[in-house]
Amino acid sequence: MCEEEIEKWEIEARELRRSYANWGEIEKLPPRLKAAVKYYIETGEIRTSSKLAGLPLVEFRELLRRLNVPVVS
Amino acid sequence: MRLEGIADTCFLVDWVHYRNRDKLFELFDRIFITEGVLKEIGHEPTISWVSSKLAEGKIALLTESPSVSSEAYTLMSLSRGEPRMRDLDYPEAVCLVLGKMLRAIVLTENRAAVMAPFFLEPYSGVIVWRSLEVLREFILRGYIVLEHKTEESIRRVFEEYMSDTRHLFSTTELNSVVRAILKCVRRR
Numbered sequence: 001m002c003e004e005e006i007e008k009w010e011i012e013a014r015e016l017r018r019s020y021a022n023w024g025e026i027e028k029l030p031p032r033l034k035a036a037v038k039y040y041i042e043t044g045e046i047r048t049s050s051k052l053a054g055l056p057l058v059e060f061r062e063l064l065r066r067l068n069v070p071v072v073s
Numbered sequence: 074m075r076l077e078g079i080a081d082t083c084f085l086v087d088w089v090h091y092r093n094r095d096k097l098f099e100l101f102d103r104i105f106i107t108e109g110v111l112k113e114i115g116h117e118p119t120i121s122w123v124s125s126k127l128a129e130g131k132i133a134l135l136t137e138s139p140s141v142s143s144e145a146y147t148l149m150s151l152s153r154g155e156p157r158m159r160d161l162d163y164p165e166a167v168c169l170v171l172g173k174m175l176r177a178i179v180l181t182e183n184r185a186a187v188m189a190p191f192f193l194e195p196y197s198g199v200i201v202w203r204s205l206e207v208l209r210e211f212i213l214r215g216y217i218v219l220e221h222k223t224e225e226s227i228r229r230v231f232e233e234y235m236s237d238t239r240h241l242f243s244t245t246e247l248n249s250v251v252r253a254i255l256k257c258v259r260r261r
Contacts, residue, residue: 001188001191001192003157006157006188008245009243009245009246012243012244012245013243016241020241044184045159046083047162047164056113056115056116057082057083057086057113058082058086058113058114058115058116058119059116061083061086061087062116064239065239068239070235070239070240070241071083071087071182071239071240071241072240072241072242072243073182073184073187073203073204073205073240073241073242073243
């Protein structure tokens with residue numbers, strides 16, 4: 001695993017999250033949740049995002065599922 | 074060969090949605106979870122699934138001792154000092170520490186945990202599998218039987234997982250795993 005591979009993977013993962021996300025539904029979320037979901041889409045950091053949202057990790061994962069935001073690995 | 078794993082929350086909360094989730098317990102003799110993970114998964118249907126497997130003895134609960142906790146903080150500090158790595162969070166650090174101690178395969182989707190054996194020398198011997206690698210093992214060890222020995226049949230296994238869980242695999246990594254599986258199954 002080299003730096004180039006990691007960067008390539010990060011870019012692909014971000015693009016997948018952006019392209020699958022239901023942006024119409026994301027825009028309707030309360031500000032805190034919206035910010036947290038957008039943070040997740042950009043970074044993929046689920047633990048920090050769930051803290052930003054003020055939700056337990058598992059509930060935040062279910063929110064992502066409802067918004068069609070994929071986890072990428 | 075006896076196979077044991079230690080799973081984190083992110084792995085379990087996706088896996089619970091997968092149609093073949095119980096095959097996990099055919100591949101692994103036992104899967105450990107920590108008390109921290111058990112607290113985090115207080116959500117249906119994950120908690121029902123995990124509690125039934127605890128009752129069957131397929132999942133075993135581990136208590137984090139002070140020495141494990143201390144080692145996990147050391148590991149987090151190591152990850153922060155490695156610029157190529159994402160920062161490790163505490164729950165994943167605990168899984169890596171216990172994975173190393175128990176020689177159990179760490180089951181996680183956390184990118185930092187996946188990177189740890191590559192960049193942190195004391196953890197270079199720890200095996201970390203994501204669902205991508207678990208599915209690969211399902212096919213290679215015959216827990217999922219392919220309809221045909223074709224790329225399409227192999228891809229279908231991964232597509233079912235992605236569709237059930239809304240968890241995607243990197244195209245590059247998926248292609249590489251599919252090619253490797255195809256090579257193995259055609260040799261048989």
